[in-house]
Amino acid sequence: MRVGIGYDVHPLIEGRRLYLGGIEIPGNKGLLGHSDGDALIHAICDAILGAISEGDTGVHFPDNDESIKGMRSEKILSYVRELVRNKGFVLMNIDAVVVTEEPKIHPYRKTMIETISKILHVEPTRVSIKGKTTEGLGFTGRKEGIAVYAVALLEEKQEQG
Ligand code: MG
Numbered sequence: 001m002r003v004g005i006g007y008d009v010h011p012l013i014e015g016r017r018l019y020l021g022g023i024e025i026p027g028n029k030g031l032l033g034h035s036d037g038d039a040l041i042h043a044i045c046d047a048i049l050g051a052i053s054e055g056d057t058g059v060h061f062p063d064n065d066e067s068i069k070g071m072r073s074e075k076i077l078s079y080v081r082e083l084v085r086n087k088g089f090v091l092m093n094i095d096a097v098v099v100t101e102e103p104k105i106h107p108y109r110k111t112m113i114e115t116i117s118k119i120l121h122v123e124p125t126r127v128s129i130k131g132k133t134t135e136g137l138g139f140t141g142r143k144e145g146i147a148v149y150a151v152a153l154l155e156e157k158q159e160q161g
Contacts, residue, residue, distance in 0.1 A: 002089070004050030006043040006150040012143060018103070020146070021112030021129060022074050022119065025103050029144060034063040038073035039148045040098055040129070044116065045073075045080045049062065052087050077119045081083060089154045093135035095128040096150040099140045107130025 012018075017031030021040040031037030046056045054060070060083075061068050061076055084091060094116075100104050105112075109129050117124040134141045 001050040002094070002150045002154045002156065004047040004052070004154070006023055006046030006048075006050060006056075006057050007148065008039040008042040008046065008154070009139075009145055009147045010037045010042075011038045011145045013157070017029075019073065020103075021108065022077070022107050023108060026109060027103060029143070030101075035061070035068055035071045035076065036073055038110070039146050040096060040150075041077050041116070042074035043148035043150040044094055044096060044152065045076055047096075047150040048080050048084060048091065048154070050151050051154045052084060052089055054087075056119060074119055077116070081120050084154065088157045090157060091126065092122075092153040092155055093126045093128070094150060094152045096130065096148060098129065098131050099134060099147040099149070100131060101133050101136070101141055105129065119156035 010031040010033045012029045013032045014029055018025045018027055018035040018040045019028040031039060044055050049056055112129050113124050113127045117127045139145045140147055
């Protein structure tokens, strides 16, 4: 078994679409980033990449690469899924904590889990997403940004024979 941890933060700014957990959430603020700013998918990717000793998302998708500007993060997650498969690993489960005052995660949890598990080709029960506030404290409390923690557990497939 291999475990990996991921962490990501993106600023929330006015006039940008909000993509989080592979879905678009209505509102007047969105996450700023070189890609679509989906901090939840980025943290999950970093957790998986950490478990298979493949660095982090920035190693595979450098933020000075113009070709990935504005790219939806689902593409990064699909790339990571293929890397896992090619290296002979199987994803056991993911657990993620989205630290945010706004938007609240609960109404979108189920759709996020369905979206992410579909991209990863795993059962939805293997993906867990939880929302958490900081009771108004810090940058997340001031609604200036969203932080995400994620862990991933993977199993290395045994060689046949
Ligand atoms: Mg990021």
